[in-house]
Amino acid sequence: MIVRGRNERLLVRDIAHARAGDKGNTSNVNIWVNDPEDFELLKRSVTPERIKKEFPKLVRGKVTRYVIEHLHGLNLVMGEALEGGVNASLNLDSHGKSWSYLILGLTLDTGESATSSER
Amino acid sequence: MAKGNGTFRIGTGAGFSADRLDPAVDLARRGALDVMVLECLGERTVAFAHRDRMADPRRGYNTLLERRMRALLAPCREAGTVIITNMGAANPRAAAERTRDVAHALGLSGLKIACIEGDDVSGRLGNDQPFMDEPGTLADIGRPVVGMNAYLGADAIIPALQAGADVVIGGRLADPSMFLAPLMHHYGWQNSDLAALGAGTLVGHLMECGMQITGGYYADPGTKDVPDLAQCGYPLAEVAADGSAVITKLPGTGGCVNEATVKEQLLYEVHDPAAYLTPDVTADFSRVKLKDLGHDRVRVSDAGGRARPEKLKVTVGFDAGVLAEAGVSYAGPAAGARGRLAAGIVDARLKETHKIKSPLRVDLIGAGSLFATAGKTRNDSEDVRLHVALRTTNRDEAELMLWEVESLLCCGPAGGGGYRGVITPAVETKSILIARGLVKPTVEIFVT
Numbered sequence: 001m002i003v004r005g006r007n008e009r010l011l012v013r014d015i016a017h018a019r020a021g022d023k024g025n026t027s028n029v030n031i032w033v034n035d036p037e038d039f040e041l042l043k044r045s046v047t048p049e050r051i052k053k054e055f056p057k058l059v060r061g062k063v064t065r066y067v068i069e070h071l072h073g074l075n076l077v078m079g080e081a082l083e084g085g086v087n088a089s090l091n092l093d094s095h096g097k098s099w100s101y102l103i104l105g106l107t108l109d110t111g112e113s114a115t116s117s118e119r
Numbered sequence: 120m121a122k123g124n125g126t127f128r129i130g131t132g133a134g135f136s137a138d139r140l141d142p143a144v145d146l147a148r149r150g151a152l153d154v155m156v157l158e159c160l161g162e163r164t165v166a167f168a169h170r171d172r173m174a175d176p177r178r179g180y181n182t183l184l185e186r187r188m189r190a191l192l193a194p195c196r197e198a199g200t201v202i203i204t205n206m207g208a209a210n211p212r213a214a215a216e217r218t219r220d221v222a223h224a225l226g227l228s229g230l231k232i233a234c235i236e237g238d239d240v241s242g243r244l245g246n247d248q249p250f251m252d253e254p255g256t257l258a259d260i261g262r263p264v265v266g267m268n269a270y271l272g273a274d275a276i277i278p279a280l281q282a283g284a285d286v287v288i289g290g291r292l293a294d295p296s297m298f299l300a301p302l303m304h305h306y307g308w309q310n311s312d313l314a315a316l317g318a319g320t321l322v323g324h325l326m327e328c329g330m331q332i333t334g335g336y337y338a339d340p341g342t343k344d345v346p347d348l349a350q351c352g353y354p355l356a357e358v359a360a361d362g363s364a365v366i367t368k369l370p371g372t373g374g375c376v377n378e379a380t381v382k383e384q385l386l387y388e389v390h391d392p393a394a395y396l397t398p399d400v401t402a403d404f405s406r407v408k409l410k411d412l413g414h415d416r417v418r419v420s421d422a423g424g425r426a427r428p429e430k431l432k433v434t435v436g437f438d439a440g441v442l443a444e445a446g447v448s449y450a451g452p453a454a455g456a457r458g459r460l461a462a463g464i465v466d467a468r469l470k471e472t473h474k475i476k477s478p479l480r481v482d483l484i485g486a487g488s489l490f491a492t493a494g495k496t497r498n499d500s501e502d503v504r505l506h507v508a509l510r511t512t513n514r515d516e517a518e519l520m521l522w523e524v525e526s527l528l529c530c531g532p533a534g535g536g537g538y539r540g541v542i543t544p545a546v547e548t549k550s551i552l553i554a555r556g557l558v559k560p561t562v563e564i565f566v567t
Contacts, residue, residue, distance in 0.1 A: 017343055017379060019336070023389030024252055024550065030386035032379065058493040065304040066392055073382060076391065079388045083492060086163065087439065090480035090508040093489045102493055 013104035020100040032073040045109040076079040126357040133157040134329020147194040157204035166436025166546035168208035170265030179210030205292040233279035235289035237560035251550040272398025275560035276300035295323025316400040317424025318362020334374030347373030363420035376415040431553040439547040440512030444526035445540035457532035459504040477511035
């Protein structure tokens with residue numbers, strides 16, 4: 001389990017790994033904790049509501065979260081989240097392959113003053 | 120067939136159109152494979168292949184086909200390994216003929232090359248067909264359609280295997296179906312054996328992206344270190360009669376296979392883990408069990424299956440004009456400020472001076488590009504690159520954009536350098552559904 005010092009700002013990347021994929025204008029990012037003890041912290045930190053709040057201009061559609069309890073992973077499916085999709089997007093990364101690191105770059109909701117460290 | 124202690128051995132020799140070749144040759148030589156699958160087709164690649172075919176009826180297949188066949192036909196024949204591939208893209212017949220030519224040149228006689236056709240359903244559907252996952256119909260496209268390909272499943276591939284083919288070449292063969300078909304053929308699984316079809320589809324899904332399960336696309340220094348990624352090995356699946364499998368790679372190759380590499384691939388491009396749709400089955404990956412056996416071996420089991428989707432998915436590709444991209448770099452003190460000034464100039468010149476209305480985007484690489492829409496930018500970079508992108512069906516607009524960006528070298532902010540500009544043809548794709556009865560796959564065998 002992740003051990004943190006006071007006031008230390010931890011990222012999802014500190015406890016988990018992820019991969020992004022695309023289908024049309026829908027992006028999915030699967031996220032897995034390295035240590036099962038951190039799974040609750042991941043579930044608390046990466047919610048559909050949070051994704052919508054963090055990236056309102058990018059993730060325009062519905063966000064669905066599938067929980068794979070026994071493998072300690074989440075699958076985020078984000079609608080209208082690829083700026084039109086691989087054929088239409090003008091983003092250099094038109095597949096949104098780097099969206100995995102968008103999620104891994106989120107701060108963890110460690111329960112204490114976590115929201116104050118968010119921009 | 121079946122070379123490995125009662126298991127059926129399938130290797131991946133390409134996981135996308137431009138994948139590496141030398142590790143495939145290594146796997147063909149040392150893998151004692153029953154089957155090698157080369158998965159080389161995506162939604163965009165098939166549309167581009169149609170454009171190639173329109174320009175030259177002898178083309179339209181994977182541009183690396185000849186090289187791959189020259190390197191793989193002999194070792195696969197020697198090992199008794201059947202090659203299954205969708206490198207035929209928009210022209211499986213030409214791909215099969217080229218493969219036959221390569222076999223002749225290599226002196227391989229008696230080789231059976233199966234050509235699967237029938238995925239091209241152009242002209243078989245009315246304009247009122249609705250899109251699969253967005254509003255609108257084919258009638259709304261308003262641009263020339265370059266190709267329409269239905270995803271063919273295992274049932275299109277099995278007849279080629281029954282005919283004793285050494286090489287099976289098709290166009291839009293669904294990725295996991297190329298792995299499932301030889302398993303169904305070898306183990307005698309029927310369409311009603313849904314759990315087995317789900318299990319075989321899991322194997323296909325895990326294997327279809329090649330090195331994405333052996334450490335490729337996984338490394339992140341400090342948190343996920345991967346040994347010798349430059350010499351990464353392709354994956355190999357040892358599949359049992361119930362569809363459970365061990366995913367591994369050849370000894371002596373770089374990369375790694377562990378629970379984490381398998382997990383990242385398990386839900387790659389998957390939405391609902393309990394409903395992964397293929398032409399063959401609705402596969403259920405939600406209860407899959409993984410067991411790390413050590414030494415780059417992971418056992419996968421417990422995939423499930425339900426009835427296959429009633430209709431087949433069709434990718435419709437159409438001409439979308441061009442994508443024009445151009446850039447100039449700025450470095451040193453206030454590089455970001457100079458880059459932003461350049462961005463404003465280009466924007467004003469294109470939109471106001473030249474009245475261009477096509478979709479335009481201006482990024483500042485180093486200060487915010489990939490994550491710009493997500494709102495993540497920074498201002499402290501001393502090395503930024505202006506990147507301008509324009510999608511247009513008007514070639515003149517594309518050329519004008521490149522000209523304007525290049526003109527920054529004398530008319531823009533101080534210290535800009537390193538102009539590059541490129542215009543590439545663009546295709547767009549949409550998905551629709553087709554009744555299975557309208558798709559009639561065929562198999563023809565060429566013998567060398």
